[in-house]
Amino acid sequence: MDYWPRLKLTGVQSQSLGANQARVILSTSEGDMEGIFHATRGTSGVIWVCGALGGLDGPSFGIFALLSQRLLDDGISSLRLNYRLPGDFEECVRDILVGIQFLEQKGIDRIALAGHSFGGAVVIMAGTMSPLVKAVVGLSSQTYGAQRVNHLSPRPLLLIHGERDQNLPALCSQHIYEWAREPKELVIYKDCGHFLRECHQELEELLRQWLLDKLQGAGQRDSG
Numbered sequence: 001m002d003y004w005p006r007l008k009l010t011g012v013q014s015q016s017l018g019a020n021q022a023r024v025i026l027s028t029s030e031g032d033m034e035g036i037f038h039a040t041r042g043t044s045g046v047i048w049v050c051g052a053l054g055g056l057d058g059p060s061f062g063i064f065a066l067l068s069q070r071l072l073d074d075g076i077s078s079l080r081l082n083y084r085l086p087g088d089f090e091e092c093v094r095d096i097l098v099g100i101q102f103l104e105q106k107g108i109d110r111i112a113l114a115g116h117s118f119g120g121a122v123v124i125m126a127g128t129m130s131p132l133v134k135a136v137v138g139l140s141s142q143t144y145g146a147q148r149v150n151h152l153s154p155r156p157l158l159l160i161h162g163e164r165d166q167n168l169p170a171l172c173s174q175h176i177y178e179w180a181r182e183p184k185e186l187v188i189y190k191d192c193g194h195f196l197r198e199c200h201q202e203l204e205e206l207l208r209q210w211l212l213d214k215l216q217g218a219g220q221r222d223s224g
Helices: 059-074 089-105 118-127 147-151 171-179 197-216 218-223
Strands: 011-018 021-028 031-038 044-049 076-081 110-116 133-139 157-162 184-189
Touching: 021 089, 031 059, 031 089, 044 059, 044 089, 044 118, 044 197, 059 076, 059 197, 076 089, 076 197, 089 110, 089 118, 110 118, 110 197, 118 133, 118 147, 133 197, 147 171, 157 171, 157 197, 171 184, 184 197
Parallel strands: 044 076, 044 110, 110 133, 133 157, 157 184
Antiparallel strands: 011 021, 021 031, 031 076
């Protein structure tokens, strides 16, 4: 899949939303994508993407928006990115790579990717295609598009799923975990559905601590 033609970031429009937030439009030769950029000082950042319908806030009561603000205190910026063509797997992967270009222009070169559902497979694929990606998180991930997860190593992978997911069974993340190489982690939340609302507090703490460790803790020394 590395032969896919890459999109080039050709321009950025930005509108301040206050509180270290800005609405950004990332322009390419094949259309624009919208995002919310949460900026702080430092070289670490996260790109967050939703499922096949797109969006910006994430599952579990908008946990992407919540964590984007919370991680600012930890010196980690965030880009919540909406797709140009929601549901088109290859195009959405290309969108992630444009988001990486944007963060690189901001001096951010230690990047984690986090995606929900369809977006879980998107970030796994994108993670294999950029050396700036240092860690990947898949939430309630689908298996389609995730088959190359074995190429993600030595980047750490965290997979999270709800045991009662009626959209994509937890077996999906279990399969991805089996395909992946170390370092990898799998967390299955009992009594949780596809959107992980039932485990919101535990999920928020897990994601924050894991991302902080992989971007600014031991993971930084391990992955170089």
